[in-house]
Amino acid sequence: MQESSGRSTFIAWLQAGPLALVFLAFFVLPLVFVVIVSFWDYNDYQMLPMLSGRGYTDSFEGCLAELPGLCTIARTYLQTLKFCAIVWAATLVIGFTVAYFLAFEVKSKEWQIILSLICTIPFWTSNVIRMIAWIPLLGRNGLVNSFLQAIGAIDEPLDWLLYSQFSVILALVHLFTFFMVVPIFNSMIRIDRSLIEAAYDAGATGWQTLWNVIVPLCKPGIVIGSIFVITIVMGDFVTVGVMGGQQIASAGKIIQTRLDALQFPAAAANAVILLGVTFLIIAALTKLVDIRKEL
Amino acid sequence: MIEGRSKAFWFLAIFFGLYVLFLYGPMIAIYILSFQGPQGGLTFPMNGVSLTWFAKLWQGNGIIDIGESFTRSLGLGVTVMVLTVVISVSAGMAFRRRFAGQALLFYVAIASLIVPSLITSLGIALEFRLLDDYIINHFGDWGMQDIADNWETAMGLYTSGLGAHLTWTLPFGLLIMFAIFNRFDPRLEEAARDLGATPWQTFRHVVLPIIAPSVVGIGLFGFTLSWDELARSSQAIGPVNTLPLDLQGLTTTVTQPDIYALGTVISVVSFTVILIAVLTIRVLQRRQAAQGSDAGKGMV
Numbered sequence: 001m002q003e004s005s006g007r008s009t010f011i012a013w014l015q016a017g018p019l020a021l022v023f024l025a026f027f028v029l030p031l032v033f034v035v036i037v038s039f040w041d042y043n044d045y046q047m048l049p050m051l052s053g054r055g056y057t058d059s060f061e062g063c064l065a066e067l068p069g070l071c072t073i074a075r076t077y078l079q080t081l082k083f084c085a086i087v088w089a090a091t092l093v094i095g096f097t098v099a100y101f102l103a104f105e106v107k108s109k110e111w112q113i114i115l116s117l118i119c120t121i122p123f124w125t126s127n128v129i130r131m132i133a134w135i136p137l138l139g140r141n142g143l144v145n146s147f148l149q150a151i152g153a154i155d156e157p158l159d160w161l162l163y164s165q166f167s168v169i170l171a172l173v174h175l176f177t178f179f180m181v182v183p184i185f186n187s188m189i190r191i192d193r194s195l196i197e198a199a200y201d202a203g204a205t206g207w208q209t210l211w212n213v214i215v216p217l218c219k220p221g222i223v224i225g226s227i228f229v230i231t232i233v234m235g236d237f238v239t240v241g242v243m244g245g246q247q248i249a250s251a252g253k254i255i256q257t258r259l260d261a262l263q264f265p266a267a268a269a270n271a272v273i274l275l276g277v278t279f280l281i282i283a284a285l286t287k288l289v290d291i292r293k294e295l
Numbered sequence: 296m297i298e299g300r301s302k303a304f305w306f307l308a309i310f311f312g313l314y315v316l317f318l319y320g321p322m323i324a325i326y327i328l329s330f331q332g333p334q335g336g337l338t339f340p341m342n343g344v345s346l347t348w349f350a351k352l353w354q355g356n357g358i359i360d361i362g363e364s365f366t367r368s369l370g371l372g373v374t375v376m377v378l379t380v381v382i383s384v385s386a387g388m389a390f391r392r393r394f395a396g397q398a399l400l401f402y403v404a405i406a407s408l409i410v411p412s413l414i415t416s417l418g419i420a421l422e423f424r425l426l427d428d429y430i431i432n433h434f435g436d437w438g439m440q441d442i443a444d445n446w447e448t449a450m451g452l453y454t455s456g457l458g459a460h461l462t463w464t465l466p467f468g469l470l471i472m473f474a475i476f477n478r479f480d481p482r483l484e485e486a487a488r489d490l491g492a493t494p495w496q497t498f499r500h501v502v503l504p505i506i507a508p509s510v511v512g513i514g515l516f517g518f519t520l521s522w523d524e525l526a527r528s529s530q531a532i533g534p535v536n537t538l539p540l541d542l543q544g545l546t547t548t549v550t551q552p553d554i555y556a557l558g559t560v561i562s563v564v565s566f567t568v569i570l571i572a573v574l575t576i577r578v579l580q581r582r583q584a585a586q587g588s589d590a591g592k593g594m595v
Contacts, residue, residue, distance in 0.1 A: 030418025235411020
């Protein structure tokens, strides 16, 4: 303000410096190394700093030969995208409904804070615990199977409840709906209530108001929530591992498998491929909304 | 909405109730099951009530030393919390001015939130491996052969591990700071300056007390996100394990309720920290409300 802008910029950089340094050392440089190492060669026990496309060719092995069938990596990505689509749809519907209740139906500020806190607390607890918490419910002798057997709906316990695609999807929805609720709630709370009154006064039904007024105004929140959920599911290997009994493949699991075999360039190549795919999805989503205007 | 407690309200309220049950039901189930009797299994019914599995956890089962990783995770969590608060508040102040590279720094922070954790973790692991290789192969050229000979790794809890956790907690801290300053009235600072306060006095006696409740919130995010962090730790933590890594290791061989006991112990820490934070925030807000001046409120 009174100070010269040069001095002001200097102070700002001094204040932002630690943040910038942490991101430089532990985020930007590491990503650069991932890209560089993805073009290195490797043998059974170490990486060799020589230019090579082996990380990529190994990853796409058989993709041309097996046409029109799908190679391993294509099948894996297809499966991961399927998880993404299902989890995205489920978290969107649940997240939107929960956010709507909090933003429009809960009138008292006090209750809004308490109920929001109830939704947030699990986010501050361990994801792995929230995963293993499904074991007593979904296991062969779990509550769901016992209940279904007791009422005579099934004779044999259902096997597909746990360590299956079903349990992976259930756990992902369980863990990450929160990431949909927060941005959508944030958009809803900013909607001018008089717009909704106006819609009613103009004769719109509840559904028409919801679809033509509220949903379009929530679009930024929906897009931000979608970006969170989709990128988390795309890169996930922990949930797929624990809830899939380490038997289900995913884009993240490929990287982990390569790492366990100490094939760093191959792991890095897969990381670059995953980043590329994720980036394309985000780019498509951000075409729909300008994130900068939302903060 | 207009007709008050409508059918829509009750439908949504029930939906919300079911969502909360979905969130908490499974967790509560394992908290109960961790008190399983000595003969009890992984599922209901309870076969007696005992502290057997906690005792077993305490003694250690030979494979992992839970006590060690508990202390490690706690130390790392507190360190991450303090650094997240200091770095986020400082950067939050910076973002109130315009400075070159501002937009870039913001996008990097958002990217750090969005890029899959495993990739960040892999990158940090590669960075430190290459650093180790460089030290071992080239420090001799600089006349430090003895360092090169004895070098093992620069990777560790408070180097690569700490950095990995900060890339996850700092974006949250920064976003909370943005939310704070979007609602902050800069006239309060101008008033302090007009009264002759130095920039530090203005920050210490005017800005900090006002933003204090939210700063506690940043600390809460910093600790809990680090305490439970797994994906970023997986490659970058170095030779020792944190508690979530031990817990994940146990899931592959889960046969007894001791894993639930570990889950309960970890959760007790989380809930204690959450409770302390929420109570502190309430006390700070009450104090603000009590001490806040009513100047300007009835004078217009």
